Amino acid sequence: MINLYDLGQVYIVCGKTDMRKGIDTLAYLVKEKFELDPFSGRVFLFCGGKQDRFKALYWDGQGYWLLYKRFENGKMNWPKNQDEVKALTSEQVDWLMQGFSITPKINDAKARNFY
Secondary structure: OOOHHHOOOEEEEOOOOOOOOOHHHHHHHHHHOOOOOOOOOOEEEEEOOOOOEEEEEEEOOOOEEEEEEEOOOOOOOOOOOOOOEEEEOHHHHHHHHOOOOOOOOHHHHHHHHHO
8 A cells, every 4th residue: 555644744725626627727726726836746635525535636746646545345434524634644644544533532542542
């Protein structure tokens, strides 16, 4: 599995994103709506309505990478606020990829005690 946090700081774009959007439109969204630099070397995560797939946008200094992942079983617990971007810790990225919330509740925390 690719560890997204190894690429740079990971940001989650909360809410639902149209998954038909490509590199240019996602980069424009990061810059115009959230006033962040899409050329910063940070990773920006976008999720569609089904919450079983996401796109990761990353600038490596020479060009963009657009990573797409679809979960075959289950879905992610994606934050719903359409107007928010959050910086994630490496632990939060791991939780998200495992289907847990990035803001754990008591029951989620108990499930993570195996770490």
